[in-house]
Amino acid sequence: MTLDIYAEEIIDRFRNPHNFGAIESADFEAEEYNPLCGDRIKLQIKTHDGRLTAKFSGHGCAISQASADILCGEIKNKQISEIENLKDDDVTKLLNIPITGTRLKCALLGLWALRSALKNGS
Amino acid sequence: MADFSNAIKIPQDSKEKCRSIFLGQENSAEFSLVSAPSRALFGSGIRQDFPILKQKINGKRLVYLDSAATSQKPKVMIDALKSYYEKYNSNIHRAIHTLGEQATEEYESTRKKVAKFINAKSEKEIIFVRNTTEAINLVAYSWARNNLKAGDEIILTIIEHHSNIVPWQQLQENGIKLKFVDVNKNYELDLKQLENSVTKSTKLVSLTHVSNVLGTINPISEIVKIIKEKNPDAKILIDGAQAVPHLKVNVLELDCDFYAFSSHKMLGPTGVGVLYAKEELLKEMKPFLFGGDMIKKVGKFETEFNDLPWKFEAGTPNIADVIAFGAAIDYLENIGMENVHTHEIELTKYALEKLSEIKDIEIYGSKDAKQRGGVIAFNIKGAHPHDVAQILDGEGIAIRSGHACAMPLMKRLGVESVCRASFYIYNYKKDVNAMIKGLKKVKKVLKL
Numbered sequence: 001m002t003l004d005i006y007a008e009e010i011i012d013r014f015r016n017p018h019n020f021g022a023i024e025s026a027d028f029e030a031e032e033y034n035p036l037c038g039d040r041i042k043l044q045i046k047t048h049d050g051r052l053t054a055k056f057s058g059h060g061c062a063i064s065q066a067s068a069d070i071l072c073g074e075i076k077n078k079q080i081s082e083i084e085n086l087k088d089d090d091v092t093k094l095l096n097i098p099i100t101g102t103r104l105k106c107a108l109l110g111l112w113a114l115r116s117a118l119k120n121g122s
Numbered sequence: 123m124a125d126f127s128n129a130i131k132i133p134q135d136s137k138e139k140c141r142s143i144f145l146g147q148e149n150s151a152e153f154s155l156v157s158a159p160s161r162a163l164f165g166s167g168i169r170q171d172f173p174i175l176k177q178k179i180n181g182k183r184l185v186y187l188d189s190a191a192t193s194q195k196p197k198v199m200i201d202a203l204k205s206y207y208e209k210y211n212s213n214i215h216r217a218i219h220t221l222g223e224q225a226t227e228e229y230e231s232t233r234k235k236v237a238k239f240i241n242a243k244s245e246k247e248i249i250f251v252r253n254t255t256e257a258i259n260l261v262a263y264s265w266a267r268n269n270l271k272a273g274d275e276i277i278l279t280i281i282e283h284h285s286n287i288v289p290w291q292q293l294q295e296n297g298i299k300l301k302f303v304d305v306n307k308n309y310e311l312d313l314k315q316l317e318n319s320v321t322k323s324t325k326l327v328s329l330t331h332v333s334n335v336l337g338t339i340n341p342i343s344e345i346v347k348i349i350k351e352k353n354p355d356a357k358i359l360i361d362g363a364q365a366v367p368h369l370k371v372n373v374l375e376l377d378c379d380f381y382a383f384s385s386h387k388m389l390g391p392t393g394v395g396v397l398y399a400k401e402e403l404l405k406e407m408k409p410f411l412f413g414g415d416m417i418k419k420v421g422k423f424e425t426e427f428n429d430l431p432w433k434f435e436a437g438t439p440n441i442a443d444v445i446a447f448g449a450a451i452d453y454l455e456n457i458g459m460e461n462v463h464t465h466e467i468e469l470t471k472y473a474l475e476k477l478s479e480i481k482d483i484e485i486y487g488s489k490d491a492k493q494r495g496g497v498i499a500f501n502i503k504g505a506h507p508h509d510v511a512q513i514l515d516g517e518g519i520a521i522r523s524g525h526a527c528a529m530p531l532m533k534r535l536g537v538e539s540v541c542r543a544s545f546y547i548y549n550y551k552k553d554v555n556a557m558i559k560g561l562k563k564v565k566k567v568l569k570l
């Protein structure tokens with residue numbers, strides 16, 4: 001059933017993301033781009049007393065945008081040590097929809113941005 | 123169920139007979155926009171010849187609208203492939219035995235069919251390669267690298283497929299300059315700009331016959347005249363990947379120097395492409411690849427190359443697929459390319475009408491179906507092409523989504539990607555209706 005991929009939660013997050021926007025003077029940030037579809041996600045992270053907040057910006061398909069939004073939600077109030085080893089599987093589990101080969105890149109674009117951000121610093 | 127693969131063996135003048143076979147197989151209202159002669163041939167009748175179309179995708183009837191990427195294959199072509207491997211598989215040109223002789227004859231007979239199909243002067247002008255991309259590379263390596271020098275110019279257009287851009291970019295390292303011709307607001311090539319771009323330094327103009335995104339059919343004869351008038355020595359390469367499958371192409375009339383296309387987009391197998399070039403050019407050109415088959419006589423330190431066209435076909439060629447490509451050409455010849463084109467104009471016209479009724483849709487390309495091939499690129503506001511394609515796939519509908527291998531054109535259009543529906547002989551009004559219904563579902567799912 002391909003359509004399950006467009007679960008209510010995914011569409012709602014796509015239409016009204018909770019964590020879309022920019023962070024001024026972020027501690028970590030990075031942008032990832034998928035040339036295949038032109039999707040772009042910039043992820044920014046700030047630490048307050050060791051706890052994180054995250055926001056994303058950019059554009060793309062429902063899956064990449066919803067996934068980035070959910071990922072930002074997941075990062076919130078965590079410590080770096082808790083998120084620096086997030087695996088692909090962790091993100092697809094969070095999404096809780098069936099992701100097939102070609103769409104995996106969309107679903108993981110936010111995670112790639114997170115990994116680059118932690119590597120880059122600000 | 124009637125098998126159209128037999129019906130296509132009926133000579134042209136018996137098409138009346140075919141019509142009676144196919145009419146009434148489906149609700150004839152589905153054909154109401156298709157004129158009487160093509161009604162008999164296109165859509166549901168022809169679908170019978172394509173085994174893949176009998177399949178269900180996600181439980182739904184397969185609606186294949188991605189023929190611009192690659193076409194589906196008729197059973198006669200698949201049978202020709204099978205027959206070669208089962209009955210006369212052997213290497214060509216050298217064998218003195220029955221199988222080898224038959225294989226050579228069939229292989230060379232496809233070359234004759236291709237020459238006739240595009241009206242080349244001689245089959246010596248037909249070189250088999252792997253695809254359009256390789257045909258263009260052959261010209262870049264064998265002709266351009268040996269004939270162009272620093273300061274020379276190559277003119278391309280903004281609507282080219284990557285395969286007609288990237289090979290030329292590589293020549294920039296030798297100081298060769300690239301220029302791009304733009305489109306006007308109707309998405310047609312700016313012929314004035316083209317004319318102004320041609321100078322004494324212009325050595326090559328390489329452009330597509332039909333755009334794989336906008337569908338625009340470029341007026342090649344007129345363009346060739348414009349170029350040759352300003353610089354008679356400039357050579358002209360036409361990328362015919364989206365033209366030969368859909369229109370009657372006459373290279374002699376077009377008067378271009380090179381013409382490239384792919385079998386897989388015209389009912390034939392993958393792995394076969396054609397480079398047509400004027401004989402006098404091919405004679406002067408150096409071989410592209412070296413080795414067996416392209417030789418006449420080999421010494422320890424020197425080689426005498428083979429005659430045309432074999433000079434350009436090194437090593438054992440794609441025998442099976444070339445032979446099967448011949449069957450695909452026969453199939454198209456039996457239908458008649460004028461009929462193919464008429465059918466596509468009618469379907470495109472219908473699709474353009476229906477699509478324009480959708481709110482918040484942007485259609486790229488001319489609104490006049492007569493000016494374009496059966497390719498329609500569009501975007502629905504708020505819907506990413508990948509999401510559109512995926513939701514349509516759930517309905518059994520295959521369209522393309524993405525940059526369509528034309529990133530410079532995407533940039534020119536100001537988009538990252540597009541949805542693209544493309545039609546061929548086996549599509550009919552019912553497929554367009556399915557897509558329209560599917561697009562309504564897209565809007566519902568994405569809450570647009």
Ligand SMILES: Cc1ncc(COP(=O)(O)O)c(C=O)c1O
Nearest residue numbers: 253254255283285334361363384
């Ligand atoms: C206009 C155009 N040129 C060239 C090509 C490349 O064809 P091939 O991949 O068979 O080399 C395509 C195929 O998509 C095309 O549409």
